[in-house]
Amino acid sequence: MTSIRVQFDTFIIALTFLTRLPIPIKNYSDSKLHSSVVYYPLVGLVIGGLIALIYSIALFVFSDPIAIILSMIFGFYLTGGFHEDGLADVCDGFGGGITVERKLEIMKDSRLGTYGTLGLVSVLLLKYTTLTQLSDVICALIVAHATSRAFAASIIFSSNYVQLDSLSKVKPVAKQMSAFTLSIILLQTGIGLILLGMYYSSLFIPIILLFCLIVIRQLLIRWFHYHLTGYTGDCLGFAQQIFEITIYLFFVSLIKVSL
Numbered sequence: 001m002t003s004i005r006v007q008f009d010t011f012i013i014a015l016t017f018l019t020r021l022p023i024p025i026k027n028y029s030d031s032k033l034h035s036s037v038v039y040y041p042l043v044g045l046v047i048g049g050l051i052a053l054i055y056s057i058a059l060f061v062f063s064d065p066i067a068i069i070l071s072m073i074f075g076f077y078l079t080g081g082f083h084e085d086g087l088a089d090v091c092d093g094f095g096g097g098i099t100v101e102r103k104l105e106i107m108k109d110s111r112l113g114t115y116g117t118l119g120l121v122s123v124l125l126l127k128y129t130t131l132t133q134l135s136d137v138i139c140a141l142i143v144a145h146a147t148s149r150a151f152a153a154s155i156i157f158s159s160n161y162v163q164l165d166s167l168s169k170v171k172p173v174a175k176q177m178s179a180f181t182l183s184i185i186l187l188q189t190g191i192g193l194i195l196l197g198m199y200y201s202s203l204f205i206p207i208i209l210l211f212c213l214i215v216i217r218q219l220l221i222r223w224f225h226y227h228l229t230g231y232t233g234d235c236l237g238f239a240q241q242i243f244e245i246t247i248y249l250f251f252v253s254l255i256k257v258s259l
Contacts, residue, residue, distance in 0.1 A: 006027075006032075009025075009026055009027050009032065010032050010035050010036045010038075010039065011036070011039045011042065011043075012025060012026075013025055013028060013032050013033055013036045014036035014037070014038075014039040014040060014042075014043050015039075015043050015046065017033065017036060018040065018043050018044075018047070018079060018082060018149070019043070019046075019047060019078055019079055019080075019082075020077070020078060020079065020080045021078070035181075037153050037156065037177065037181060037185075038181045038184045038185060040149040040150060040152075040153045040185070041146050041147070041149055041150035041153075041185060041188040041189055041192070042146075042188065043149065044145040044146035044147070044148065044149035044150065045142065045145070045146040045192075047075070047078060047079065047145045048141045048142040048143070048144065048145030048146055049142055050074075050078060051071050051072075051074060051075045051078070051141050051145065052071070052137070052138040052141040052142055054070060054071045054074045055067050055068065055070070055071035055137055055138065055141065056138065058070045058071065064132065064137075065128075065132050068128060068131045068132055068137065069128065071141070072124070072127065072128065082237060083152075083237040083238075083240040083241050084120060084123075084124075084237070084241065085234075085237060086233065086234040086235070086236065086237015086238050086240075086241070087116075087119055087120060087123060087234075087237055087238045087241045088112055088116035088117070088119060088120045089106075089107040089108075089116065089234040089237075089238075090107065090119075090234050090235060090237075090238040091115040091116045091118065091119030091120070091238075092106050092107065092109070092112070092113040092114075092115045092116035093106040093107035093227075093234070094115075094227050095113075095114075095115030095116075096113060096114075096115055100162070100227070100228055100229065103227060103228060104162070104228070104232070107232065107234050123241055123245060126245050126248070126249075127244070127245065127248060130245070130248035130249055130251070130252050131248060133252050133255065134248070134251055134252065134255070135255070136251075139196075139199065139251075140247065140248060140251045143192065143196055143247060144243075144244045144247040144248060145244065146188075146189075146192055147189055147192060147193070147213070147243065147247060148240045148241075148243035148244040148246075148247060149240055150185050150186075150188060150189040150192075151189070151213050151216075151217055151239070151240075151243045152236050152237075152239040152240040152243060153177075153185055153236070154177075154182060154185060154186070154217065155217065155220065155221060155224075155231055155235070155236060155239055156177040156231070156236070157177040157179075157181075157182045158221055159221050159224060159225065159230055159231045160229070160230035160231070161230055161231060161232070162228050162229065162230040162231065162232050193206035193209065193210060194206065196209070205254070208250075209247065209250050212246060212250060213243060213246060213247075216242060216243065216246050217239075217243075220235075220238075220239050220242065
C-alpha cells in the first residue's frame with residue numbers, strides 16, 4: 001500500500017510539473033520529481049485527453065477550425081505554454097548565439113527574439129493547419145501529446161545535461177535516466193502504438209510512425225550536442241513540440257497516401 005501511495009504521489013508531482021492543474025502535492029522531494037519522469041507519457045495522455053474533450057465540446061457550437069483553435073488555447077492554459085516556451089528559447093539561443101555560454105544566456109532571457117517568434121509562429125501554424133486536415137482530431141491529439149512527451153523524456157537517457165545551465169527549471173529531473181525508467185517509458189509508448197495499430201487495423205502504421213520518431217530523436221540529440229554538447233530543459237520542450245508536430249504531419253500524410 002505504501003508503494004502504491006508513493007507512486008501515486010510521484011504521478012501527481014509529474015502532473016503538476018507539466019501542467020497548471022491546481023492539485024495539492026504531498027511529500028514532495030527532488031528525488032520524486034526526478035522519478036516522476038516515468039509518468040510523463042501518462043501525463044501526456046491526460047493532457048491530450050483534456051484538450052480532445054474541449055475540442056469535442058466546442059464542436060457542438062462551433063465549426064471545426066474554431067474548435068481546434070479553442071482546444072489549442074486551452075492547451076496553452078493547461079500547460080502554461082511550458083513546452084512552447086522551450087521551443088522559443090531554443091530558437092533564440094541557437095539562432096542568435098555563437099558560443100555555448102552565449103546560447104545559454106540568450107535562452108535564459110525572458111524576452112522573445114526574432115528567431116523565437118519565427119519558430120513559435122511556424123509551429124503553431126503547422127499545428128493548426130495539420131489538425132484542420134484530419135478527420136480524427138481526437139485520436140491525433142491523444143497520441144501526439146502522450147507519445148511526444150515519452151520521446152522527449154527519453155533524450156535524458158541518451159544525452160548529457162549541460163552543467164553550465166545552472167538555472168534550468170528542469171535541473172531536478174536532469175539526472176541520468178536509468179535503463180529501468182526508460183524501459184517503463186518505452187512500455188507505455190509501445191502499448192499506445194499497439195492500440196493505434198488496432199484502431200487503424202494495421203500494425204504498419206505504428207511501425208512507420210515509430211521509425212519516423214526514432215529518426216527525429218537521433219537528429220535532435222545530434223543537433224543539441226552540436227550547439228550545447230548536451231541538452232537543457234528548454235531542449236526537452238523543443239523536442240516535445242517537434243515530436244508532436246511530426247505525429248500530426250504523419251497523420252496528414254496517411255490521408256494523402258490513401259487518396
